[in-house]
Amino acid sequence: MSVPDFDLSTVGVGVAQESCSQANSSSYLLPEMLPFGFCSGCGHIKIAGYLDEALRRLELPKNKVVLVTDIGCIGIVDKYYDVNAFHGLHGRVITYASGIKLANPDLTVIAIMGDGGAGIGGAHLLSAARRNLGITLIVANNFNYGMTGGQHSCTTPLDAVTSTTPHGNLEAPLDLVRTLQPSKPAFLARTHVFAEGQVDMLVEAIQTPGFALVDMWDLCIAYVGSRLALNKSAIEGMMDELDMPAGVLYRGTRPEYSAAWRALYDEKGARTPPCLLQVTGGSVLDHKVGIILAGGAGQKIRSAATLVGTAAIMSGLKATQKDDYPITVRTGHSVSEVIVSPDDIYFTGIEDPDITVILAADGLAQVARRLTKCSPDARIYVDEALADSVQTPGRVVPLPFAQTAKRVGKLTIAPVAIGAVLAREGLFPVHIFEAAARAMQKEAVAESTIAGVRAGLELG
Numbered sequence: 001m002s003v004p005d006f007d008l009s010t011v012g013v014g015v016a017q018e019s020c021s022q023a024n025s026s027s028y029l030l031p032e033m034l035p036f037g038f039c040s041g042c043g044h045i046k047i048a049g050y051l052d053e054a055l056r057r058l059e060l061p062k063n064k065v066v067l068v069t070d071i072g073c074i075g076i077v078d079k080y081y082d083v084n085a086f087h088g089l090h091g092r093v094i095t096y097a098s099g100i101k102l103a104n105p106d107l108t109v110i111a112i113m114g115d116g117g118a119g120i121g122g123a124h125l126l127s128a129a130r131r132n133l134g135i136t137l138i139v140a141n142n143f144n145y146g147m148t149g150g151q152h153s154c155t156t157p158l159d160a161v162t163s164t165t166p167h168g169n170l171e172a173p174l175d176l177v178r179t180l181q182p183s184k185p186a187f188l189a190r191t192h193v194f195a196e197g198q199v200d201m202l203v204e205a206i207q208t209p210g211f212a213l214v215d216m217w218d219l220c221i222a223y224v225g226s227r228l229a230l231n232k233s234a235i236e237g238m239m240d241e242l243d244m245p246a247g248v249l250y251r252g253t254r255p256e257y258s259a260a261w262r263a264l265y266d267e268k269g270a271r272t273p274p275c276l277l278q279v280t281g282g283s284v285l286d287h288k289v290g291i292i293l294a295g296g297a298g299q300k301i302r303s304a305a306t307l308v309g310t311a312a313i314m315s316g317l318k319a320t321q322k323d324d325y326p327i328t329v330r331t332g333h334s335v336s337e338v339i340v341s342p343d344d345i346y347f348t349g350i351e352d353p354d355i356t357v358i359l360a361a362d363g364l365a366q367v368a369r370r371l372t373k374c375s376p377d378a379r380i381y382v383d384e385a386l387a388d389s390v391q392t393p394g395r396v397v398p399l400p401f402a403q404t405a406k407r408v409g410k411l412t413i414a415p416v417a418i419g420a421v422l423a424r425e426g427l428f429p430v431h432i433f434e435a436a437a438r439a440m441q442k443e444a445v446a447e448s449t450i451a452g453v454r455a456g457l458e459l460g
Helices: 013-021 044-058 073-080 093-103 115-120 122-131 176-183 198-207 232-242 257-268 301-314 361-371 384-389 401-408 413-425 430-440 443-457
Strands: 065-069 084-087 108-114 135-141 187-192 212-217 247-251 289-296 318-324 333-341 355-358 379-383 395-399
Touching: 044 073, 044 108, 044 135, 044 198, 065 073, 065 093, 073 084, 073 108, 084 093, 093 108, 093 122, 093 135, 093 257, 108 115, 115 122, 115 135, 122 135, 122 176, 135 198, 176 187, 176 212, 176 247, 187 198, 187 232, 198 212, 212 232, 289 301, 289 361, 289 413, 301 318, 301 333, 301 413, 301 430, 333 361, 355 361, 355 413, 361 384, 379 384, 379 413, 384 395, 384 401, 395 413, 401 413, 401 443, 413 430, 413 443, 430 443
Parallel strands: 065 084, 065 108, 108 135, 135 212, 187 212, 289 355, 355 379, 379 395
Antiparallel strands: 187 247, 289 333, 318 333
16 A cells, blocks of 8 residues: 655654663663564554653562563564563453462563453453453554554544445544443553653553553554545644543542452462372272263263263362363253373274263263264163164163162162273272262252262173
8 A cells, every 4th residue: 555755853853762772771672673563654663662761660570570462563663672571362352460469469561452452351351440440551552453453443534435435434433431430440541652651641641550451553554545634733732622632530448359358268278279180099990981971961970971070080080071062051061071081091082982871861962973884793781661762783781770760869870870881891999989979069959969979880
């Protein structure tokens, strides 16, 4: 695209670029990386300079500052600073910044994104403001997707002509400050690259505990600049017309999220520590075994599968588990895949199950096609009421799981089936499975599980 000549002296861009390229020893910029790789006259150059000056004033330890960026023209800015940096996907800058801040609250986390990223990651923007998480977000707002051809963005003004709105934009621009203000974050401000006091604003934003937004209106020389002369008076006129004034527009008093979370943690005490599994016995198993438990919602299939994996680990084996169930949760199938092995498990899929346990028609329907392709050596343990519906080259073993469970107690059909499998397959000692139940379940539930397993052993 041919960009028209622009008088840089009228907008002050040349001054900012010169000052940045002459960064002194106290600068946070890397001299060997300069000049910036932005288009000549791009307002991003000024934003980069303002941020450097703010960091110099704050004199923050460079190893305690993290600059987080995403895709977009402004996204290349992180490589010019002598601080920690993280560069990620378009619109996700706030998610990365949030994770970094939560992991290490002592870091000063500064996120920079364009208006394109703000639109793509709008939900992340809202969530960070609601939480009041202590990150500073600078939005380099130049009203278009400058990196991909000048398409309109969430902040493009009404009637503006862009590559995707050749007859004028029909969408109202998003007011980033007013959108976030009801969430009462710590700091909300708006300015533009030609104004005064941007560095003071950035210093306050970075120092403020909690979420701080600086919506900095910018100039895209390549696309917006070719259609609209956005000098100082033009941007301030647009602010007036859109009723989006400049300045620090909101200061909140809510506590910063990561500090509040840790205070709550200290007050309420630590969460229940994880259950550490101890190897209490041995297994004679000398090869990997893939097990599928196929039942219906409410049969505690996943819980039973977890106990199988837990008992395997307590027997000195390795174990993995994958679960499959529909979004309805309380209806439909429930299928778990468990692999137990004396060796490390590097692939957690089961292509040809060694053992399949079928306890409900919903579960059978979910695994029916796989059963038609399993090997003749596969064992299919199925409730006797469903046995005639199983089509497989494997060996079908019909057993009265449901009838047995009725005698033992409610919700014991899966433990009954596991008891029968352990009796016939000898995967690991039964007493270790019982120990796993006592370690992982509440006492009454564990005793019911153990009763079911013992009843299932009699079917073996």
